[in-house]
Amino acid sequence: MTKLNKFLFFVAFAILFTTGCTDKVRVTGTVKYTDGEALTQGSVFFRNAEGTHMFHGALDQNGAFALGEIRDGDGIPSGTYTAWIAGANTSDYEQDAAGNLLGRMVSIIIDPKYESPETSGLSFMIDKSRHRIEIEVERPQ
Numbered sequence: 001m002t003k004l005n006k007f008l009f010f011v012a013f014a015i016l017f018t019t020g021c022t023d024k025v026r027v028t029g030t031v032k033y034t035d036g037e038a039l040t041q042g043s044v045f046f047r048n049a050e051g052t053h054m055f056h057g058a059l060d061q062n063g064a065f066a067l068g069e070i071r072d073g074d075g076i077p078s079g080t081y082t083a084w085i086a087g088a089n090t091s092d093y094e095q096d097a098a099g100n101l102l103g104r105m106v107s108i109i110i111d112p113k114y115e116s117p118e119t120s121g122l123s124f125m126i127d128k129s130r131h132r133i134e135i136e137v138e139r140p141q
Contacts, residue, residue, distance in 0.1 A: 024075035025126055027067040029133030038063030042088030046081040047117055083122035085114045111138040
């Protein structure tokens with residue numbers, strides 16, 4: 001292989017490597033209650049229509065998330081996704097008057113239907129023109 005061919009091969013490989021072979025879209029969004037208050041705990045999960053891939057992003061103090069395949073924010077392929085929210089609860093330890101621990105108290109902070117892909121009712125088409133997702137959830141009854 002000549003030096004020019006080696007160089008061209010390296011350039012072609014570098015272009016393929018840096019652009020990737022998939023059509024990944026950086027997806028960001030927020031999760032808020034119906035009254036506009038941000039949901040600040042938990043993670044958003046997206047599963048593709050075929051059920052073969054799942055992606056997630058942790059919620060921050062503003063209810064914002066960025067979906068990722070390997071890490072939050074690294075992007076996901078275009079397609080149709082079902083979404084749900086996990087870990088949206090608060091916990092605290094209950095104590096008696098003397099300060100003895102009585103147990104752990106967990107408070108559910110969203111309607112439980114959002115905790116499962118089968119019941120959430122959340123479905124999104126993701127592509128380069130639709131990559132900002134606003135999710136609205138109800139509080140528990």
